[in-house]
Amino acid sequence: MAAMYGLINIAIRDLVTNQFGQQQWESILAKAQVGDEHLLRMMYPDLNPPEFSCEDIKDQNLVLHYRSDRPGLDDLLIGLLRGLGKRFKVAVDVKQLTSKDDGADSSKFHVS
Numbered sequence: 001m002a003a004m005y006g007l008i009n010i011a012i013r014d015l016v017t018n019q020f021g022q023q024q025w026e027s028i029l030a031k032a033q034v035g036d037e038h039l040l041r042m043m044y045p046d047l048n049p050p051e052f053s054c055e056d057i058k059d060q061n062l063v064l065h066y067r068s069d070r071p072g073l074d075d076l077l078i079g080l081l082r083g084l085g086k087r088f089k090v091a092v093d094v095k096q097l098t099s100k101d102d103g104a105d106s107s108k109f110h111v112s
Helices: 001-021 022-032 036-043 074-087
Strands: 051-058 060-066 094-096 107-111
Touching: 001 022, 001 036, 001 051, 001 060, 074 094
Parallel strands: none
Antiparallel strands: 051 060, 060 107, 094 107
16 A cells, blocks of 8 residues: 555656646645655655765765665665766765674765
8 A cells, every 4th residue: 555655646746846847846845844755754654764974075085974774785885876976977986994784883985
């Protein structure tokens, strides 16, 4: 039932944004006092998405923190970051500093 409810929400969102634009969708969400994250929680109540944060942001460098309950996804994240670099024609170097899989509180990556 939750998946069907999600499909209906997605269809309504797509209809509004395609016909009236993203700004109108955001206006509807604001009037309903909900956000996209709230809709995701309604569609997928057991969803526990990963968390990202950045520190040491200098020039073209940063340290990215990645937290997830799902183990073994560090290599996937590295591939995604490199893929984004290719997509936007930006050289991206990613070096893993720590891994949650090895007991750290988060996986950390130096991205330059």
